[in-house]
Amino acid sequence: MTDSLPPIQTTARDDAVLKALAGFVRQEALGPGQKLPTERILAERLKVSRNTVREALTRWEGLGLVERRQGSGTYLKAAVSPDMLHMPLTLAGGNDFAGLMCTLEIRRALEAEAAALCAVRAGKAELAEIEHKLNVMEEAFRTRDGMSSDEDWEFHQAIFRASGNPLFEQIIAAMYELFHRFWEHPLGVRDFGHASFPYHRTIFDRIVARDPEGARAEALKLIATVEDDLKRGAANLKLSDRK
Amino acid sequence: MTDSLPPIQTTARDDAVLKALAGFVRQEALGPGQKLPTERILAERLKVSRNTVREALTRWEGLGLVERRQGSGTYLKAAVSPDMLHMPLTLAGGNDFAGLMCTLEIRRALEAEAAALCAVRAGKAELAEIEHKLNVMEEAFRTRDGMSSDEDWEFHQAIFRASGNPLFEQIIAAMYELFHRFWEHPLGVRDFGHASFPYHRTIFDRIVARDPEGARAEALKLIATVEDDLKRGAANLKLSDRK
DNA sequence: GTGGTTCAATGGTCCAACCAATTTCTGCAC
DNA sequence: GTGCAGAAATTGGTTGGACCATTGAACCAC
Numbered sequence: 001m002t003d004s005l006p007p008i009q010t011t012a013r014d015d016a017v018l019k020a021l022a023g024f025v026r027q028e029a030l031g032p033g034q035k036l037p038t039e040r041i042l043a044e045r046l047k048v049s050r051n052t053v054r055e056a057l058t059r060w061e062g063l064g065l066v067e068r069r070q071g072s073g074t075y076l077k078a079a080v081s082p083d084m085l086h087m088p089l090t091l092a093g094g095n096d097f098a099g100l101m102c103t104l105e106i107r108r109a110l111e112a113e114a115a116a117l118c119a120v121r122a123g124k125a126e127l128a129e130i131e132h133k134l135n136v137m138e139e140a141f142r143t144r145d146g147m148s149s150d151e152d153w154e155f156h157q158a159i160f161r162a163s164g165n166p167l168f169e170q171i172i173a174a175m176y177e178l179f180h181r182f183w184e185h186p187l188g189v190r191d192f193g194h195a196s197f198p199y200h201r202t203i204f205d206r207i208v209a210r211d212p213e214g215a216r217a218e219a220l221k222l223i224a225t226v227e228d229d230l231k232r233g234a235a236n237l238k239l240s241d242r243k
Numbered sequence: 244m245t246d247s248l249p250p251i252q253t254t255a256r257d258d259a260v261l262k263a264l265a266g267f268v269r270q271e272a273l274g275p276g277q278k279l280p281t282e283r284i285l286a287e288r289l290k291v292s293r294n295t296v297r298e299a300l301t302r303w304e305g306l307g308l309v310e311r312r313q314g315s316g317t318y319l320k321a322a323v324s325p326d327m328l329h330m331p332l333t334l335a336g337g338n339d340f341a342g343l344m345c346t347l348e349i350r351r352a353l354e355a356e357a358a359a360l361c362a363v364r365a366g367k368a369e370l371a372e373i374e375h376k377l378n379v380m381e382e383a384f385r386t387r388d389g390m391s392s393d394e395d396w397e398f399h400q401a402i403f404r405a406s407g408n409p410l411f412e413q414i415i416a417a418m419y420e421l422f423h424r425f426w427e428h429p430l431g432v433r434d435f436g437h438a439s440f441p442y443h444r445t446i447f448d449r450i451v452a453r454d455p456e457g458a459r460a461e462a463l464k465l466i467a468t469v470e471d472d473l474k475r476g477a478a479n480l481k482l483s484d485r486k
Numbered sequence: 487g488t489g490g491t492t493c494a495a496t497g498g499t500c501c502a503a504c505c506a507a508t509t510t511c512t513g514c515a516c
Numbered sequence: 517g518t519g520c521a522g523a524a525a526t527t528g529g530t531t532g533g534a535c536c537a538t539t540g541a542a543c544c545a546c
Binding site: 051054055058059061062063064065078079081084085086087088089090091092102103105106108109110112113114117165166167168170171173174175177178181 | 298330332333334351356417424
Binding site: 281282283297300311312313314315316317 | 526527528529
């Protein structure tokens, strides 16, 4: 057999554009937030049409690597390196109770593991960051007397980042969005998330104690309270079921 | 403070194109492999420029939803529905040991949970399917005297499907592909995966025994052997490290 | 300073070609 | 009729140029 004879690429303009652009970003040491050259300039320098440049940038935009602002420019949104692996994952949205429960099962598995890894790997800076987010969240809880989605989420994100594995944050972020796309309002449960509050600090305590299994156990308890809330919401919704 | 004032969207042409196209696919009940209308036709029907259509299709192509063949047409590559969540995973420096290890950490968390859920939820038909895949894999192992990636993977997939949560299969499949995109050859380790062989049957045994924690423990042992293999491969590669 | 106005820069869209790969049709030889 | 080579049509890929919509900075009146 004549394997490993990849078909020659007679046309791969936009791919070449992206490779060149990745090299440029590397050479200029550009980081997130920084602006990269104009489409017109890129087209001229690379000797390709502006349309081709646009198709290439559209791909990067779809991968979340870049953000375009009309009238302003194109800005890096994440670190870009010539050797990156992209794996687009599209999830069929489950808009019902079972679908929400599915996202929680994934979170249960991943959050527990992330908390355990965090307890092992987190450095001093990461611990300080997590503690700060925890304090902000607790303050918001006291003043507004209820869980605040945003501050709560930032606390969890800090843990994922400290796990040393970027995939945790990316995947759980997808679960989070999938969950909140349909949730918005807590399905009639007024104090949604209330029960999860104390576990945030217990998780943090186990992490600073460098106790991975303890952190895992506390994370599992936290997710369990969310699952309970969801079940209560589903019960409330039973009567007004749509479709 | 004036929160919850999302910026108004004045232009979103290509997004609108994708939404319309998703609706079209749904209405015509198009599935993977089928051809969708010409760019020129889409442009005419939707009253937008062909360029806009192309940018929209470029996005879908980047997400792996669609495949374009010059001179032939644009074909669906996966099922699309109007309500989909797209999650582009990017693994910086995925070509090295750390990147591969990241995918294994996700798999460790998810495979353990999936095995436990499977032990609780799998029905008779699912158990039979898993056992069949296990027998095929063991037969392949004996005849070829080594792990066979394909049969091995099908066994695991059967477990994920029996977990009752489709997200497990989708996410772990993404990890699997991310892992194998660079692995191809086992980094010089001849009997890669050999050590994992016995755990396939022990996992299955714990599942049929309806023992979720036992299944979880065996799944963790299996992943641990793969991680060991990977570490050995990394050690082999140490000397010939590039860059 | 505050609030408008102007103006250049930049991404977004459109058009009309042409190129390159593929598919389909056509017509000829047999 | 069959088979096949070449022409023609189809379709995605690229180009260049034009114009629109938004942004942001400079400028100006008050």
